[in-house]
Amino acid sequence: MIAKIGVLTASDRAHAGVYDDASGQAIRDCLAEWLTTKHEIVYRLVPDERATIEAALIELVDKEGCCLVVTTGGTGPARRDVTVEATLAVCHKPMPGFGELMRAVSLKSVPTAILSRQEAGIRYAGAQESDGGALLVNLPGSPRAIRECLEAVMPAIPYCVELIGGPYLETDPAVLVAFRPKKK
Numbered sequence: 637m638i639a640k641i642g643v644l645t646a647s648d649r650a651h652a653g654v655y656d657d658a659s660g661q662a663i664r665d666c667l668a669e670w671l672t673t674k675h676e677i678v679y680r681l682v683p684d685e686r687a688t689i690e691a692a693l694i695e696l697v698d699k700e701g702c703c704l705v706v707t708t709g710g711t712g713p714a715r716r717d718v719t720v721e722a723t724l725a726v727c728h729k730p731m732p733g734f735g736e737l738m739r740a741v742s743l744k745s746v747p748t749a750i751l752s753r754q755e756a757g758i759r760y761a762g763a764q765e766s767d768g769g770a771l772l773v774n775l776p777g778s779p780r781a782i783r784e785c786l787e788a789v790m791p792a793i794p795y796c797v798e799l800i801g802g803p804y805l806e807t808d809p810a811v812l813v814a815f816r817p818k819k820k
């Protein structure tokens with residue numbers, strides 16, 4: 637079985653073609669480097685518009701069947717930064733530890749790390765346990781933030797995905813060790 641993973645970039649300028657989406661590409665590169673489980677990236681590039689972001693996130697989980705969706709951009713204080721609101725609106729459960737950890741790690745390299753309101757949460761794809769769902773994780777827009785943030789939370793992601801009925805994600809332990817308190 638191929639695990640489907642959503643990558644959603646919310647950026648007015650990348651969407652308008654002003655610059656290439658380096659941040660979305662950085663997410664793909666990290667996942668390709670760390671995951672040994674076969675996976676397919678389902679990619680969406682959208683402007684910073686809440687309704688559009690919400691619709692894309694719902695589609696990635698409910699229609700595409702992604703078990704993990706990583707977003708980049710729109711986590712700051714600017715008026716058009718609405719990815720966090722969109723994420724929490726479509727999630728059934730917030731997972732505050734992700735944002736806490738990513739901000740703490742980022743703060744070691746940039747004082748402006750605290751300007752990111754990045755969050756994470758769980759969206760269940762249907763009413764039944766067997767319907768599964770996805771973990772949604774927000775990353776800041778800066779291309780430099782991607783590896784730093786994702787690397788910090790990645791060790792806990794495979795177990796989280798497992799707990800919501802998703803595929804058994806495995807990583808290359810030479811580059812990233814996934815932590816599972818209970819082995820299969």
Ligand SMILES: Nc1ncnc2c1ncn2[C@@H]1O[C@H](COP(=O)(O)OP(=O)(O)OP(=O)(O)O)[C@@H](O)[C@H]1O
Pocket residue numbers: 645646647648649650655656657658659660684708709710712714776777778779
């Ligand atoms: N997807 C991306 N690809 C490449 N560079 C990006 C991307 N998103 C942001 N950046 C870069 O990181 C900087 C900070 O990101 P930020 O999200 O604040 O952009 P922004 O000012 O909100 O604009 P936009 O939403 O149009 O990307 C930007 O000025 C840009 O240089």
Ligand SMILES: Nc1nc2c(c(=O)[nH]1)N[C@H]1C(S)=C(S)[C@@H](COP(=O)(O)O)O[C@H]1N2
Pocket residue numbers: 708709710711712713717742746748749750751752753775776777778780781782784785
């Ligand atoms: N690791 C890391 N985190 C970071 C940054 C960064 O460069 N690296 N940029 C910060 C800045 S300047 C802002 S404004 C916020 C929000 O960025 P966003 O609106 O692009 O999501 O993320 C913060 N978090």
